[in-house]
Amino acid sequence: MIGIFDSGLGGLTVAREVRRRLPDAAFLYLGDTARLPYGSKSPATIIRYAIQDAEFLIAHGATVLVVACNTVSSVAIPALREQFPTTPLFEVITPAVEAAVRTTRTKRIGVIGTRATMASGIYETMIHEQAPRATVVTHACPLLVPLIEEGWQKKPETGLVLRRYLSPLKAKTIDTLILGCTHYPLLRTKIQRRMGRSVHLIDPAVETVKKLAASLANVPATQWQGITQHYFFTDVTEKTTELARAWLGESVKLESAQVGPND
Amino acid sequence: MIGIFDSGLGGLTVAREVRRRLPDAAFLYLGDTARLPYGSKSPATIIRYAIQDAEFLIAHGATVLVVACNTVSSVAIPALREQFPTTPLFEVITPAVEAAVRTTRTKRIGVIGTRATMASGIYETMIHEQAPRATVVTHACPLLVPLIEEGWQKKPETGLVLRRYLSPLKAKTIDTLILGCTHYPLLRTKIQRRMGRSVHLIDPAVETVKKLAASLANVPATQWQGITQHYFFTDVTEKTTELARAWLGESVKLESAQVGPND
Numbered sequence: 001m002i003g004i005f006d007s008g009l010g011g012l013t014v015a016r017e018v019r020r021r022l023p024d025a026a027f028l029y030l031g032d033t034a035r036l037p038y039g040s041k042s043p044a045t046i047i048r049y050a051i052q053d054a055e056f057l058i059a060h061g062a063t064v065l066v067v068a069c070n071t072v073s074s075v076a077i078p079a080l081r082e083q084f085p086t087t088p089l090f091e092v093i094t095p096a097v098e099a100a101v102r103t104t105r106t107k108r109i110g111v112i113g114t115r116a117t118m119a120s121g122i123y124e125t126m127i128h129e130q131a132p133r134a135t136v137v138t139h140a141c142p143l144l145v146p147l148i149e150e151g152w153q154k155k156p157e158t159g160l161v162l163r164r165y166l167s168p169l170k171a172k173t174i175d176t177l178i179l180g181c182t183h184y185p186l187l188r189t190k191i192q193r194r195m196g197r198s199v200h201l202i203d204p205a206v207e208t209v210k211k212l213a214a215s216l217a218n219v220p221a222t223q224w225q226g227i228t229q230h231y232f233f234t235d236v237t238e239k240t241t242e243l244a245r246a247w248l249g250e251s252v253k254l255e256s257a258q259v260g261p262n263d
Numbered sequence: 264m265i266g267i268f269d270s271g272l273g274g275l276t277v278a279r280e281v282r283r284r285l286p287d288a289a290f291l292y293l294g295d296t297a298r299l300p301y302g303s304k305s306p307a308t309i310i311r312y313a314i315q316d317a318e319f320l321i322a323h324g325a326t327v328l329v330v331a332c333n334t335v336s337s338v339a340i341p342a343l344r345e346q347f348p349t350t351p352l353f354e355v356i357t358p359a360v361e362a363a364v365r366t367t368r369t370k371r372i373g374v375i376g377t378r379a380t381m382a383s384g385i386y387e388t389m390i391h392e393q394a395p396r397a398t399v400v401t402h403a404c405p406l407l408v409p410l411i412e413e414g415w416q417k418k419p420e421t422g423l424v425l426r427r428y429l430s431p432l433k434a435k436t437i438d439t440l441i442l443g444c445t446h447y448p449l450l451r452t453k454i455q456r457r458m459g460r461s462v463h464l465i466d467p468a469v470e471t472v473k474k475l476a477a478s479l480a481n482v483p484a485t486q487w488q489g490i491t492q493h494y495f496f497t498d499v500t501e502k503t504t505e506l507a508r509a510w511l512g513e514s515v516k517l518e519s520a521q522v523g524p525n526d
Binding site: 034 | 308420
């Protein structure tokens with residue numbers, strides 16, 4: 001069974017992609033809404049939370065882990081691999097970097113994400129491993145998640161905030177932009193308009209699920225197919241329910257989860 | 264010793280006011296930055312966190328508790344009183360309501376705050392207890408905290424978001440507005456400009472510390488004066504340090520805290 005986790009709701013963009021591409025997959029989703037956001041917190045705290053999230057999913061039957069959160073993917077993968085050495089682990093950074101390097105013509109790649117993801121420097125490092133001469137322009141965009149969670153995707157204020165965040169990237173004439181946070185595909189249209197039609201946008205959710213699907217093609221269907229789909233959240237409010245429905249395109253049952261010794 | 268706690272940094276506006284009005288007070292501050300924000304979470308989760316925060320402060324020597332957070336003050340006070348029946352507890356709602364009722368001439372009072380504070384309905388209830396015929400207009404403003412924490416107080420985007428949030432309050436011609444979240448006094452100038460000079464702004468931090476000072480006037484100085492001042496945070500990043508310095512007007516040592524069984 002596939003276990004997908006995220007700091008909150010953003011990873012539902014990955015769950016949605018799993019349902020689209022692997023409609024027969026059995027999966028558990030865990031969103032740590034009681035402690036979100038992760039993106040403004042320290043690596044030590046993010047690692048502790050990520051290990052607790054993974055423990056919860058494994059305890060509930062997950063045999064493959066998908067780290068849907070860019071922040072966790074950028075700071076906690078070595079710790080997760082050390083803690084769960086026998087569990088296959090998919091993260092969102094590598095597939096996004098591979099897609100960006102494949103896509104770019106000018107070798108000028110932009111990345112946007114949370115403060116923690118950008119501070120980790122992982123996107124630059126991994127892009128340079130695959131394309132040593134690439135120019136990488138990064139920008140932390142901490143306000144985009146709150147704007148999306150407020151449901152303001154279409155409001156002009158969001159356009160203005162995006163303009164401020166994206167201007168430095170536009171000025172550097174990138175031709176490929178990685179949407180390095182699971183929420184950002186929800187602003188795809190506005191970002192595309194702001195960056196111009198010639199800039200390719202890379203959605204890590206799509207690239208990660210492609211990779212997951214390719215890997216599962218070699219695994220007997222009995223090991224991952226099934227009808228089980230659970231959506232666990234460490235805190236459920238009306239807003240959680242409303243956003244989950246909007247992002248998945250249908251109502252699903254949200255189940256309360258206790259994660260970590262006291263949660 | 265006074266123990267002040269908040270979901271994060273916002274309560275420093277209360278700590279600053281304590282230092283200004285009670286310069287000889289010994290106090291501990293706790294900001295739960297590892298789990299912030301509280302304002303978008305459910306009452307059950309907020310209550311659990313608040314009890315753990317209070318336990319930490321009491322274990323470190325606090326004998327009086329100041330709940331600097333409007334969100335905690337609006338949903339967790341009965342639970343805190345039940346859990347810590349012998350510890351004097353100051354919250355920020357009552358003093359703010361009393362000040363607003365004293366101040367208003369037209370009995371048209373506005374309140375802004377987090378989603379959880381507004382959903383609790385506590386401001387309406389308490390204002391109506393003291394002024395049954397008052398008209399109370401409330402509005403949740405979830406984006407203001409992220410904007411302030413991004414350091415965007417003076418950016419035009421913040422002005423536009425404020426305009427959207429405050430327009431319904433302005434339309435209802437209130438004459439008094441409670442800034443029902445510890446962060447909001449940091450936007451005081453912009454809020455005052457938007458609402459107009461005739462609208463009185465009530466800062467719960469100022470009112471709460473007035474009340475605390477009046478209460479301490481009857482307590483022997485040896486029981487609360489001293490040189491101890493500690494600033495504990497459950498997660499410390501560069502941003503925490505930078506904002507703490509900016510809001511307190513000086514550098515203080517930020518100490519790491521473990522709150523709750525696993526934190």
